[in-house]
Amino acid sequence: MQTKKLISYLTCEKFQDEIFEKVEERYKCTIIKDAIIINIKEEQQIILFKYGVFISWNVEFENMKFFKDFIKNYEINSFETPFIEELNYTFENEFKINFDTIYLNDLSSISKIAISQALAQNVKLDQxxxxxxxxxxxxxxxxxxxxxxxxxxxxxxxxxxxxxxxxxxxxxxxxxxxxxxxxxxxxxxxxxxxxxxxxxxxxxxxxxxxxxxxxxxxxxxxxxxxxxxxxxxxxxxxxxxxxxxxxxxxxxxxxxxx
Missing domain, CATH: 1.20.81 (Receptor-associated Protein)
Incomplete structure (x- = not known):
């Protein structure tokens, strides 16, 4: 399977309380616990957390730019320079991480949220x-x-x-x-x-x-x-x-x- 981009963004202290509702009005979404999965296109997803972080799973540049412009309207205390971390991911029979590439054995939304939780904590810790x-x-x-x-x-x-x-x-x-x-x-x-x-x-x-x-x-x-x-x-x-x-x-x- 081809290697794809996995990018973490921390753009503000937190999002407005109604962020999930606003995102649902614009995109096809699924809310699971404290995360919202935003389906951009096939194999392109964004997982967003209310504390200012969203994780881009293989999202194309133009789609990502449009989303960032949209989400900026709901940021609280935006950072002049956002915190960004880049990794790669691909599919393999066994889950592992090696040389900044995550090898997933499960491409389900739940698995992606589990991974995104750690990535979100990573950029928050950077802050x-x-x-x-x-x-x-x-x-x-x-x-x-x-x-x-x-x-x-x-x-x-x-x-x-x-x-x-x-x-x-x-x-x-x-x-x-x-x-x-x-x-x-x-x-x-x-x-x-x-x-x-x-x-x-x-x-x-x-x-x-x-x-x-x-x-x-x-x-x-x-x-x-x-x-x-x-x-x-x-x-x-x-x-x-x-x-x-x-x-x-x-x-x-x-x-x-x-």
Whole structure:
């Protein structure tokens, strides 16, 4: 069987809640659990998930372009540069993955969803990795400032903004972290979980998730450092107020005794 293109797209944070209904109005579709299978033409399918990902199975360029233009109307927080991963697939008697080619022994829609679940997690993980790396790099000067000067050279307002930014990143990761767990889809179709697990292993997703956890710990440490600095500055401010008030009281008492 000829080798065909299998392309994963992550174009936005998520799609609007009514995305499945809108797609059904335009295309011949089948909804299975958390995925919708969109039949473009014979042997051309798109499998879409609500968290911003769709997987193209052998879809021709023009059909894919038309679909992307259509789907853009229902994106929430679109990415300036989408996350795209390309593989190939073909048919063989035994399921395996080798040199970026998936050898399928089952071309059913259920089998394709099982494979697409892993591919969708892969590009979503790409997004999380990029966002965490960018956040850590943007704040790498904070530990350096502490090491060289013993203090953070930011105003109180700048520290508050940094805490807000870091907290948003951490909260977002925690909120969407379940997307990287084994999907509920396999509760109903456990016979396809082996394919999913093999692809998860090939894409190195579990070890990448462990690295992601370590980077989240770095974010947490930065939050602690900034929080402690903010508390220290507030305490110092209160101490100065107390000192000024005591000095003022001493001046008043001295005047009364003169």
């Amino acid at each position: 999380f990795e990029k966002e965490l790396i960018t956040t850590i790099e943007n704040n790498s000067n904070i530990p350096l400032q502490l090491a060289h000067t013993g203090k953070i050279n930011l105003t109180k307002k700048e520290i508050s903004k940094k805490i807000g930014e870091l907290f948003l990143v951490k909260s977002k990761m925690n909120l969407h972290y379940d997307l990287l767990d084994t999907p509920e889809f396999f509760w109903e179709y456990p016979e396809y979980e082996n394919q999913y697990e093999k692809l998860i292993k090939y894409l190195d997703i579990k070890s990448r998730v462990e690295v992601l956890n370590k980077k989240l710990e770095i974010i947490q440490e930065l939050l602690h450092v900034l929080g402690d600095e903010q508390k220290h500055r507030y305490s110092s401010f209160l101490e100065w107020i107390i000192i000024i008030l005591i000095a003022f009281e001493i001046v008043i008492n001295l005047k009364d005794h003169l």
